[in-house]
Amino acid sequence: MLDIKQIRENLKDVEENLSRRKDPEVMKRLKELVAADSSMRNTIKKVEKLKHEKNVVTREIAATRDKSEKKKKIGRMRSIGSEIEELDKKREQLEKNVKTLLMGLPNLLHESVPYGEGEEGNVKEREWGKKPEFGFKPLDHIDLAVPRGMIDIERAAKISGARFFFLKGEAALLDFALMHYAMDFMHQR
Secondary structure, eight states, rough: OOOOHHHTTTTTHOOOOOOTTTHHHHHHHHHHHHHHHHHEEEEEEEEHHHHHHHHHHHHHOOOOOOOOHHHHHHHHHHHHHHHHHHHHHHHHHHHHHHHHHHHTTTOOOOOSSSOSSSSTTOOOOOOOSOOOOOOSSSOOOOHHHTTOOOEHHHHHHHHHHHTTOOOOOOOOOOHHHHHHHHHHHHHHO
């Protein structure tokens, strides 16, 4: 997850980096995040200002001898208290929104990551191993798993973005079994 301070201090760099992903949804989320963060920070400033004002009024109440004046100041203190309560609720909601938007942003790309305009423009860094030869056309994991209902690409793309998938059914059980086996194996060592 990105650090909100990094985004605040280096917004231009973050925008430039995320724009390399060529995903308009990411840029939209970033703009929403910046707006929500700004609103949250303004709300925090208002709350702090009101708390200061409430403290001043509290001191004035203690120093005031006139009952009618005291009553007015107590009323003002109560109205400030309810304003603070409302703004605190708003701040909490904005904090949740900022956190949700932050979690929706991908990590920044390292400058060494090769850049390609699209699938065809991607740079192949290296290949390793000897490629096996088959007497048939091999299928990739998508062609094997989708017809068998083992992965869900569409739902994952809506939630996480392109190139993600959710394991379902037997594939999820197999994944869990492999993790369990690996944990048991490491535990026995």
